[in-house]
Amino acid sequence: MYKYNIDMDLVRFLEEKALKIRKDLVTFVYRIGMGHLGGELSMVEVAVALYYHYMNYDVMDPKKQDRDRFVLSKGHCSETLYSIFADLGAYTQDYMVEHFEVLDKTKFGMHTNRKYVPQIELSAGSLGHGLSVALGMALAARKQKKGWRTFVMVGDGELNEGSNWEAIMAAAHYRLANLVLIIDKNKLQMTGTTEQVMNIDPLDKKLEAFGWQVKDIDGNNMYSICEALQSLPPADPISRRKPVAIISNTLKGKGVDFMEGNAKWHGGGIAKEQCDEALCCIDDNRKCW
Amino acid sequence: MAVLTTFDFDQMLSNAREAYGEELLRMADDGLDFVFTYSDNVAPSSSAGKLVAKYPERCFNFGIAEPNQVGASCGLALGGEIVYSQVFGPFLSLRAADQIHTDIAYNDVNVRLIGTHAGVTAGGGPTHNCIADLALYRAIPNLTVEVPADAGQCCKIVRQSHSFEGPMIIRIDRGGSPNVYADNNYELVIGKAIETLPGADVTLISAGSSVYWSLMGAKILREKYGISARLIDMHTIKPLDTDMIKKCAGETGAIVTVEEHSINGGLGSAVAEYLMESGFSGRFKRIGLPDEFAVLGETEAVYEYYGMDPKGIAEKVRLLLK
Numbered sequence: 216m217y218k219y220n221i222d223m224d225l226v227r228f229l230e231e232k233a234l235k236i237r238k239d240l241v242t243f244v245y246r247i248g249m250g251h252l253g254g255e256l257s258m259v260e261v262a263v264a265l266y267y268h269y270m271n272y273d274v275m276d277p278k279k280q281d282r283d284r285f286v287l288s289k290g291h292c293s294e295t296l297y298s299i300f301a302d303l304g305a306y307t308q309d310y311m312v313e314h315f316e317v318l319d320k321t322k323f324g325m326h327t328n329r330k331y332v333p334q335i336e337l338s339a340g341s342l343g344h345g346l347s348v349a350l351g352m353a354l355a356a357r358k359q360k361k362g363w364r365t366f367v368m369v370g371d372g373e374l375n376e377g378s379n380w381e382a383i384m385a386a387a388h389y390r391l392a393n394l395v396l397i398i399d400k401n402k403l404q405m406t407g408t409t410e411q412v413m414n415i416d417p418l419d420k421k422l423e424a425f426g427w428q429v430k431d432i433d434g435n436n437m438y439s440i441c442e443a444l445q446s447l448p449p450a451d452p453i454s455r456r457k458p459v460a461i462i463s464n465t466l467k468g469k470g471v472d473f474m475e476g477n478a479k480w481h482g483g484g485i486a487k488e489q490c491d492e493a494l495c496c497i498d499d500n501r502k503c504w
Numbered sequence: 505m506a507v508l509t510t511f512d513f514d515q516m517l518s519n520a521r522e523a524y525g526e527e528l529l530r531m532a533d534d535g536l537d538f539v540f541t542y543s544d545n546v547a548p549s550s551s552a553g554k555l556v557a558k559y560p561e562r563c564f565n566f567g568i569a570e571p572n573q574v575g576a577s578c579g580l581a582l583g584g585e586i587v588y589s590q591v592f593g594p595f596l597s598l599r600a601a602d603q604i605h606t607d608i609a610y611n612d613v614n615v616r617l618i619g620t621h622a623g624v625t626a627g628g629g630p631t632h633n634c635i636a637d638l639a640l641y642r643a644i645p646n647l648t649v650e651v652p653a654d655a656g657q658c659c660k661i662v663r664q665s666h667s668f669e670g671p672m673i674i675r676i677d678r679g680g681s682p683n684v685y686a687d688n689n690y691e692l693v694i695g696k697a698i699e700t701l702p703g704a705d706v707t708l709i710s711a712g713s714s715v716y717w718s719l720m721g722a723k724i725l726r727e728k729y730g731i732s733a734r735l736i737d738m739h740t741i742k743p744l745d746t747d748m749i750k751k752c753a754g755e756t757g758a759i760v761t762v763e764e765h766s767i768n769g770g771l772g773s774a775v776a777e778y779l780m781e782s783g784f785s786g787r788f789k790r791i792g793l794p795d796e797f798a799v800l801g802e803t804e805a806v807y808e809y810y811g812m813d814p815k816g817i818a819e820k821v822r823l824l825l826k
Binding site: 280 | 577612
């Protein structure tokens with residue numbers, strides 16, 4: 216069934232990490248009283264796979280010149296990244312809570328800020344920006360003949376923004392083989408399903424028609440993610456090939472029963488009881504994965 | 505800072521839109537590293553077109569898609585490049601406003617956005633007029649806004665901006681405005697206005713191609729009415745050289761601003777805000793495009809219609825001082 220030889224120990228290691236990050240994330244959002252848990256939970260597996268294995272990246276040396284870049288275009292999902300940076304040793308959760316949106320003592324915000332958090336590549340929040348920026352980064356690597364790769368994650372609701380389609384056209388025009396677009400397709404946006412609010416399907420056919428190579432994966436299944444990331448073509452800055460788009464089919468609120476697939480959990484804080492229940496859910500659901 | 509000009513040198517037509525491309529080409533030839541992003545209005549025959557032909561590996565065309573061009577310019581800068589980005593001015597400010605705000609200014613990147621066709625210089629009517637950009641740029645933190653008075657000054661700003669830290673807007677007109685300075689051997693300091701013409705009765709504060717029209721207006725005032733008008737070239741709109749405004753307000757007692765922009769939100773507004781807060785009680789007038797979609801016509805005819813030509817400027821100043 217699978218073409219690529221995936222190390223199952225790696226898959227299990229990443230699954231364990233995803234479990235921990237999910238729990239850290241829920242606890243963190245409870246403690247700071249705000250977040251966007253729906254989209255932050257849906258993207259956990261992909262973010263974990265990239266930061267713990269597939270990217271050349273060191274959170275303790277975040278500006279290393281030849282690092283791979285990860286641009287989070289849906290900048291409101293910052294707490295997933297903060298939780299990963301903390302688990303990798305850059306911060307403690309206590310420190311992040313103490314410095315979360317406290318006026319001029321701020322080190323962390325709901326929307327990503329690269330000046331506050333050096334591990335963040337782009338200050339974002341306004342939707343529809345990250346893909347253009349990532350394509351600029353990929354052009355910089357080509358001009359410098361450097362082999363680093365740029366990953367950019369956008370939300371599926373975010374694809375409503377027209378600037379994404381300008382960038383989708385341009386990345387294919389420049390045939391940037393060192394650019395990987397990951398669409399966290401959790402099928403919900405703020406007030407309802409993407410199908411109800413603004414239908415984007417058939418997304419695979421649209422991207423293919425624009426000149427992209429498309430991979431359709433289960434973005435909450437670590438094996439599926441590893442298979443997609445392992446099979447990426449080399450990040451060759453010179454060769455011109457189709458850029459790769461990974462449609463990462465996920466569940467908004469993944470892992471927490473009362474949040475899963477419910478647009479109501481797009482944003483906001485959670486109470487202590489909800490936090491406790493969510494942590495139980497995550498442990499219980501682990502057995503099902 | 506005083507850099508004198510006169511009324512009587514041969515004020516040949518200059519072309520800032522050609523000049524920026526020529527300067528970038530010279531900079532590339534001099535070995536300075538940068539990239540150039542551009543939109544689908546750089547003709548192959550233009551000087552910027554020659555840069556693209558000679559250095560294709562560092563020039564990127566983005567077609568007609570300003571938000572993507574500005575966003576990608578941010579990405580190139582975050583990838584370690586110094587970026588010059590040419591965009592048709594009205595569409596830079598209005599279409600890519602969010603990208604300028606968030607990608608360029610908030611992310612604090614070394615991108616120099618060159619907005620062309622300032623004011624009504626594009627011709628073609630209100631869709632192609634660039635009259636609200638300075639109002640936007642002034643309200644966005646962390647932007648330095650340069651409006652060169654002529655081609656020679658444009659070259660100085662483009663060259664200096666290579667080693668400048670942070671984002672910058674360089675606003676130029678379509679081209680074809682006369683030179684203001686006969687001799688380009690003067691020092692230009694970003695953020696420091698130039699006293700272009702001495703005068704005691706009133707101060708004209710201007711930027712961009714309006715500096716030339718103001719210079720000619722000052723000539724009429726002197727020769728026809730015996731009014732001694734000082735002229736300030738406020739090439740940096742932000743940060744504003746308030747020391748110069750304070751000095752002129754104190755010494756001449758009357759201030760008139762002249763700009764190729766809506767009178768709302770641009771240079772005139774910036775100067776007025778400063779003067780009011782500093783307790784200025786002298787006479788003050790803004791000259792610029794009124795709060796309406798401008799009439800259609802040749803650029804100079806539109807200037808004349810709105811009293812922004814030398815005669816109109818002189819008349820408005822005379823009435824203010826009456």
